[in-house]
Amino acid sequence: MDQKTDQVHTSQQILDIAQRLVQTRGFNAFSYADIASELKVSKASLHYHFASKAELGIKLIERYEAGMERALHEIDASGGGAATKLRRYVNIYLSVLADERMCLCGMLAAEYVTLPKAMQTALDSFFALNERWLAAILEDGRTGGTLQFKGKASEAADYVIGSLEGSMMMARSHGGTERFDAASRRLLAEFGI
Amino acid sequence: MDQKTDQVHTSQQILDIAQRLVQTRGFNAFSYADIASELKVSKASLHYHFASKAELGIKLIERYEAGMERALHEIDASGGGAATKLRRYVNIYLSVLADERMCLCGMLAAEYVTLPKAMQTALDSFFALNERWLAAILEDGRTGGTLQFKGKASEAADYVIGSLEGSMMMARSHGGTERFDAASRRLLAEFGI
DNA sequence: GACAAGTTACTTATCAATAGGTAAGCACAG
DNA sequence: CTGTGCTTACCTATTGATAAGTAACTTGTC
Numbered sequence: 001m002d003q004k005t006d007q008v009h010t011s012q013q014i015l016d017i018a019q020r021l022v023q024t025r026g027f028n029a030f031s032y033a034d035i036a037s038e039l040k041v042s043k044a045s046l047h048y049h050f051a052s053k054a055e056l057g058i059k060l061i062e063r064y065e066a067g068m069e070r071a072l073h074e075i076d077a078s079g080g081g082a083a084t085k086l087r088r089y090v091n092i093y094l095s096v097l098a099d100e101r102m103c104l105c106g107m108l109a110a111e112y113v114t115l116p117k118a119m120q121t122a123l124d125s126f127f128a129l130n131e132r133w134l135a136a137i138l139e140d141g142r143t144g145g146t147l148q149f150k151g152k153a154s155e156a157a158d159y160v161i162g163s164l165e166g167s168m169m170m171a172r173s174h175g176g177t178e179r180f181d182a183a184s185r186r187l188l189a190e191f192g193i
Numbered sequence: 194m195d196q197k198t199d200q201v202h203t204s205q206q207i208l209d210i211a212q213r214l215v216q217t218r219g220f221n222a223f224s225y226a227d228i229a230s231e232l233k234v235s236k237a238s239l240h241y242h243f244a245s246k247a248e249l250g251i252k253l254i255e256r257y258e259a260g261m262e263r264a265l266h267e268i269d270a271s272g273g274g275a276a277t278k279l280r281r282y283v284n285i286y287l288s289v290l291a292d293e294r295m296c297l298c299g300m301l302a303a304e305y306v307t308l309p310k311a312m313q314t315a316l317d318s319f320f321a322l323n324e325r326w327l328a329a330i331l332e333d334g335r336t337g338g339t340l341q342f343k344g345k346a347s348e349a350a351d352y353v354i355g356s357l358e359g360s361m362m363m364a365r366s367h368g369g370t371e372r373f374d375a376a377s378r379r380l381l382a383e384f385g386i
Numbered sequence: 387g388a389c390a391a392g393t394t395a396c397t398t399a400t401c402a403a404t405a406g407g408t409a410a411g412c413a414c415a416g
Numbered sequence: 417c418t419g420t421g422c423t424t425a426c427c428t429a430t431t432g433a434t435a436a437g438t439a440a441c442t443t444g445t446c
Contacts, residue, residue, distance in 0.1 A: 010421080010422090024306055025304075025306060026219070026303060026304055026307065028219065028221045028222045029221045029304065029307040031404075031405060031406080032405080032406065032407085033404075033405080033406095041421095041422075041423090042422075042423055042424075043406085043407085044407085044408080044409095044422080044423065044424080044425090045421075045422055045423075047406085047407065047408080048421065048422065049421090051407090052406080052407080053405095053406065053407095102303070106303075106359075106362070107303060109362050109363060109365075109366060110219060110295070110299075110300060110303035110304075110362055111218075111219055111222065111303075112365060112366045113217055113218060113365075114218050114219065114222040120366070123366070124366065127363070127366075150382070151375075151379070155375045155376075155379070156379065158363065158372055158375065158376060159356075159360065159375070159376045159380070161359075161363060162356065162359040162360035162361075162362070162363040162364075162372075162376050163355065163356045163359055163360070163376075164359070165359040165362060166299075166354075166355040166356055166357070166358040166359015166360065166361075166362065167351075167352065167355035167356070167359065168355075168359075169299070169302050169303055169355070169358060169359065169362075170302060170320070170351065170354060170355040170358065171355075172302075172305060172306075173302060173305045173313070173316070173317065173320075179348075179351055179355075182344075182348045182351065182352070183351060183352045183355050183356075186344070186348070186349065187352070189343070190383055203395080203396090224430075224431060224432080225431085225432065225433090226430075226431080226432095234395095234396075234397090235396075235397055235398075236432085236433085237396080237397065237398080237399095237433085237434080237435095238395075238396055238397075240432085240433065240434080241394090241395065241396065242395090244433090245432075245433080246431095246432065
């Protein structure tokens, strides 16, 4: 097999495994050894691709944010009103939970104070992206009369993010998505949908 | 000094320090060495009081749940309607956040899958207590006309807990309580208060 | 009330396992 | 023969945990 392809392939595989481990166990509860044994490569090989755990963590957040950005653009492009877009946003969280995972960044938010500064900065950026996008959708919906809420759209956006992340966390220990479903329906109902 | 008093004293101090560490850093991100150096005792001494980290964790949750139970009984006894009681419940979370901490159990919920079974069970019990109490208050308020919401009270209670825990988590990385204040006001508004 | 026999609350010293990380070198494609 | 993608073989620090000992106090027995 081609080496360059291999490199990309291996790097991606490392990130895939690491992401799943962070989403299920958290950043402080997995090690290079965990990835190495699963991928059947040496720990040193992991250090070749990601010099330090902090660097791996940063790449993980950046990739996750890029994926989220793509998903948000797809929602933007897919047509439908603000209410539909909000529903689709909630469904992103639902699909993560259905895979028995936490949101990568929700997990990392819990570990925030223990993370390297660069990871904290990357995390801030992820949540800022979500807040901006959500606030715009909410404001748009209120203007168009399809969404109802009071106060600043940015505050409402923070509320939505906090609610979804928290409900996800709570639902995870009970298995299944029922609790999250109920909570997200309630959240959407607040906006009149 | 009296020995028995000493034991209680030291055990409490260990729990106090461990609790703060879990609430700020998480269970997987602190060690016996952290407590030992802060309390200026040997690690072995910690193992004398709490044979294993898992045992320490269980005691931590049990004590926290007992404290919560006391706080809830105080709210019950303090008079006032369901709306006032709900407000006071939210204020418990607010005071924890004002101390720059996460809810102990909210933190542990994030680490759920990495915890010893006995800790998971203790955690379940904590959240079950909160859910039961909240559901009763909510149902009471709805019956009395002081709180408005739709659907099952237990589901509404789950929603409140998830929202509060999540908003707390999100607020923590931004310092201050403003974001949590805004979110909790919005949450309470949902119930018509 | 004296004194042996515990008990309590620690200590020092040590352990195996694991953490993240590095140095040096090998195989192989271009 | 050079660079890429790895490996083997380490290293140091830290993890939770244990063994063995000690000083200080308590308890039961005579």
